[in-house]
Amino acid sequence: PRLDLLVLPGDGIGPEVVREGVLLLRELEPSLPAELHIREGAIGGAAVDEVGDPLPADTLSAALSAGAVFLGAVGGPRWENLPAERRPEQGLLRLRKEMRVFANLRPLRLPPELSFLSPLRLEILGEGGLDVLIVRELVGGIYFGEPRGIFVEGGERVAVDTLRYREEEIARVVDVAFRIARTQGKPLASVDKANVLASSRLWREVVEAKRAEYPDVPVRHVLVDAFAMDLVRRPTAYGVVVTENLFGDILSDLGGALVGSLGLLPSASLSEGGPHLYEPVHGSAPDIAGQGIANPAGMLLTVAMFLRHTLAAEDAASAVEAAVFATIARGRVTPDLAEACRRAHASGRCPAPEVLSTAEFGAA
Amino acid sequence: PRLDLLVLPGDGIGPEVVREGVLLLRELEPSLPAELHIREGAIGGAAVDEVGDPLPADTLSAALSAGAVFLGAVGGPRWENLPAERRPEQGLLRLRKEMRVFANLRPLRLPPELSFLSPLRLEILGEGGLDVLIVRELVGGIYFGEPRGIFVEGGERVAVDTLRYREEEIARVVDVAFRIARTQGKPLASVDKANVLASSRLWREVVEAKRAEYPDVPVRHVLVDAFAMDLVRRPTAYGVVVTENLFGDILSDLGGALVGSLGLLPSASLSEGGPHLYEPVHGSAPDIAGQGIANPAGMLLTVAMFLRHTLAAEDAASAVEAAVFATIARGRVTPDLAEACRRAHASGRCPAPEVLSTAEFGAA
Ligand SMILES: [Mg+2]
Numbered sequence: 001p002r003l004d005l006l007v008l009p010g011d012g013i014g015p016e017v018v019r020e021g022v023l024l025l026r027e028l029e030p031s032l033p034a035e036l037h038i039r040e041g042a043i044g045g046a047a048v049d050e051v052g053d054p055l056p057a058d059t060l061s062a063a064l065s066a067g068a069v070f071l072g073a074v075g076g077p078r079w080e081n082l083p084a085e086r087r088p089e090q091g092l093l094r095l096r097k098e099m100r101v102f103a104n105l106r107p108l109r110l111p112p113e114l115s116f117l118s119p120l121r122l123e124i125l126g127e128g129g130l131d132v133l134i135v136r137e138l139v140g141g142i143y144f145g146e147p148r149g150i151f152v153e154g155g156e157r158v159a160v161d162t163l164r165y166r167e168e169e170i171a172r173v174v175d176v177a178f179r180i181a182r183t184q185g186k187p188l189a190s191v192d193k194a195n196v197l198a199s200s201r202l203w204r205e206v207v208e209a210k211r212a213e214y215p216d217v218p219v220r221h222v223l224v225d226a227f228a229m230d231l232v233r234r235p236t237a238y239g240v241v242v243t244e245n246l247f248g249d250i251l252s253d254l255g256g257a258l259v260g261s262l263g264l265l266p267s268a269s270l271s272e273g274g275p276h277l278y279e280p281v282h283g284s285a286p287d288i289a290g291q292g293i294a295n296p297a298g299m300l301l302t303v304a305m306f307l308r309h310t311l312a313a314e315d316a317a318s319a320v321e322a323a324v325f326a327t328i329a330r331g332r333v334t335p336d337l338a339e340a341c342r343r344a345h346a347s348g349r350c351p352a353p354e355v356l357s358t359a360e361f362g363a364a
Numbered sequence: 365p366r367l368d369l370l371v372l373p374g375d376g377i378g379p380e381v382v383r384e385g386v387l388l389l390r391e392l393e394p395s396l397p398a399e400l401h402i403r404e405g406a407i408g409g410a411a412v413d414e415v416g417d418p419l420p421a422d423t424l425s426a427a428l429s430a431g432a433v434f435l436g437a438v439g440g441p442r443w444e445n446l447p448a449e450r451r452p453e454q455g456l457l458r459l460r461k462e463m464r465v466f467a468n469l470r471p472l473r474l475p476p477e478l479s480f481l482s483p484l485r486l487e488i489l490g491e492g493g494l495d496v497l498i499v500r501e502l503v504g505g506i507y508f509g510e511p512r513g514i515f516v517e518g519g520e521r522v523a524v525d526t527l528r529y530r531e532e533e534i535a536r537v538v539d540v541a542f543r544i545a546r547t548q549g550k551p552l553a554s555v556d557k558a559n560v561l562a563s564s565r566l567w568r569e570v571v572e573a574k575r576a577e578y579p580d581v582p583v584r585h586v587l588v589d590a591f592a593m594d595l596v597r598r599p600t601a602y603g604v605v606v607t608e609n610l611f612g613d614i615l616s617d618l619g620g621a622l623v624g625s626l627g628l629l630p631s632a633s634l635s636e637g638g639p640h641l642y643e644p645v646h647g648s649a650p651d652i653a654g655q656g657i658a659n660p661a662g663m664l665l666t667v668a669m670f671l672r673h674t675l676a677a678e679d680a681a682s683a684v685e686a687a688v689f690a691t692i693a694r695g696r697v698t699p700d701l702a703e704a705c706r707r708a709h710a711s712g713r714c715p716a717p718e719v720l721s722t723a724e725f726g727a728a
């Protein structure tokens with residue numbers, strides 16, 4: 001079968017890392033269960049420069065009819081002073097919304113041979129390394145609820161935000177998390193604040209109801225503050241973690257910091273039935289753009305997520321991940337990881353680093 | 365002058381650690397700027413057993429007229445199945461509310477010689493160790509806002525929580541944080557989510573307005589997700605941190621985990637003009653209660669906070685803190701820290717641990 005991919009390089013280091021992602025896809029194609037038709041589109045600051053809109057109409061329609069969408073990164077100082085609706089970030093927010101990608105997957109992975117990259121002590125990551133998947137609800141909750149705003153009451157300003165979830169909004173993201181936990185044979189932790197918040201009580205009830213459909217998946221509920229502690233004390237106790245938008249925002253970034261480098265973080269945002277959106281976490285990094293020194297690992301691991309979640313090509317996905325981690329473990333790294341490798345080399349935990357360019361890492 | 369202290373031992377290990385706190389106060393009294401009159405009151409499960417109420421009326425009135433209140437801990441399995449209003453935790457929540465303690469101070473301190481207790485790598489804590497103070501707004505925000513609840517709309521359940529802050533609620537806690545930052549000569553970081561939340565935009569405006577009163581205090585704003593990352597990547601970049609209730613709940617627990625042991629965490633909750641409430645963070649730990657093995661360090665460090673914030677006896681406060689940390693650094697620890705010390709001893713970072721009882725540690 002044929003699969004249409006829309007590739008949106010965007011700004012900053014976006015085009016450089018996307019290039020490596022596409023090269024990898026081309027290399028893998030003969031062994032994949034689909035024929036890839038790759039088309040490129042404009043988004044972000046690049047699209048503002050071209051047509052004055054960070055999400056041009058033809059980019060949006062191509063995205064909605066694609067089999068999957070890859071994004072590099074958007075934004076940069078050149079476009080920071082534009083009016084809100086023409087900022088590059090608005091293009092990405094609108095794209096996510098129009099694609100209805102409600103389940104944001106943020107894998108936190110660091111195999112044991114790369115544990116030295118983490119700010120956590122080696123003993124804490126243990127023999128298995130870090131391997132947690134955070135599933136964050138992405139389109140509901142307090143970032144969107146009404147009423148919201150700053151009002152004047154009795155002569156004093158009062159600010160209000162509303163955390164609101166419909167049962168169905170919770171059920172669909174919880175279902176995605178259960179499905180992944182089952183496929184990967186891992187336990188599921190649902191993170192909430194059910195001892196205080198009404199929305200968390202409903203969240204917990206929905207998770208409990210969903211349990212019946214997945215009797216083979218072990219489930220537990222963890223309070224968000226206790227989970228934040230666990231993530232630094234015993235992250236290896238977790239497999240798949242599902243949580244609402246604001247908690248997921250904080251916890252996925254905290255977890256990302258535990259991996260030790262933004263350059264190693266992939267993400268996927270899943271819709272129901274429509275195309276999924278794949279993007280590395282790192283952002284546009286305008287300070288190093290165009291120098292060929294960006295770390296493409298986040299993008300290559302994002303390609304692996306596409307192989308897993310769009311193509312169900314688990315073997316190919318695992319092979320890509322193993323290759324990326326093995327390359328780094330041999331000390332073949334882009335400049336962002338060189339310092340950590342040098343430190344690890346000094347204590348005998350890593351070969352002497354050999355600093356590669358973006359293209360060399362992609363090829364390695 | 366005379367200062368009335370109300371001491372509320374509570375449940376579990378509460379009485380054991382409070383005993384050591386009172387012994388320390390008695391020992392220090394001759395050198396303090398006030399004569400201490402210590403009275404004991406009932407709270408929590410112990411009060412339920414005595415008079416059927418987790419916050420008896422005479423405890424509450426004694427608290428409101430005291431110069432300061434010390435609390436051990438409340439709760440335990442014996443009282444878990446009581447109706448909500450008679451649960452031990454309700455007594456504490458009501459006490460905090462009646463005392464109007466809106467500024468919860470959570471110091472995260474680990475001197476460099478104790479860095480081995482942290483789950484973070486030694487290099488990250490560096491030569492200064494960990495020394496961050498989180499000031500959490502404690503009586504407003506999403507844990508209290510209305511409307512809240514689970515409703516039915518169009519045949520579907522919908523849950524709502526409301527994050528609401530009046531300008532004045534923000535200003536008073538921000539003012540406490542500025543005052544402490546000035547006194548301690550430290551920079552202030554205000555943590556919010558102003559790129560998305562209306563309440564955070566008002567929060568940021570109030571901080572900006574308050575700046576004029578404290579031109580000598582360096583201030584910056586940090587987004588909550590970025591701050592969670594910074595707390596594990598470069599915690600030493602921070603001094604005093606102020607944030608709203610929910611963010612503070614998550615971040616103070618995360619920060620507590622970075623100290624490595626709940627047993628080492630003190631807290632103070634400050635009111636405006638009224639008595640402050642002092643309590644260690646650890647809770648009632650019913651599994652080890654009554655065995656004389658509880659770690660009293662959290663309580664002793666809480667006494668130091670009382671010396672600092674109620675008596676302005678900074679020298680005495682620092683001396684207590686130094687003594688507690690020095691005792692641990694000599695390997696003289698209660699059982700909860702013995703394992704970590706043994707591990708550190710193996711790599712030469714700590715003397716062989718000598719395991720002490722609660723009373724022995726208090727005396728040491
Ligand atoms: Mg975030």
Ligand SMILES: [Mg+2]
Nearest residue numbers: 225613614617
């Ligand atoms: Mg908490």
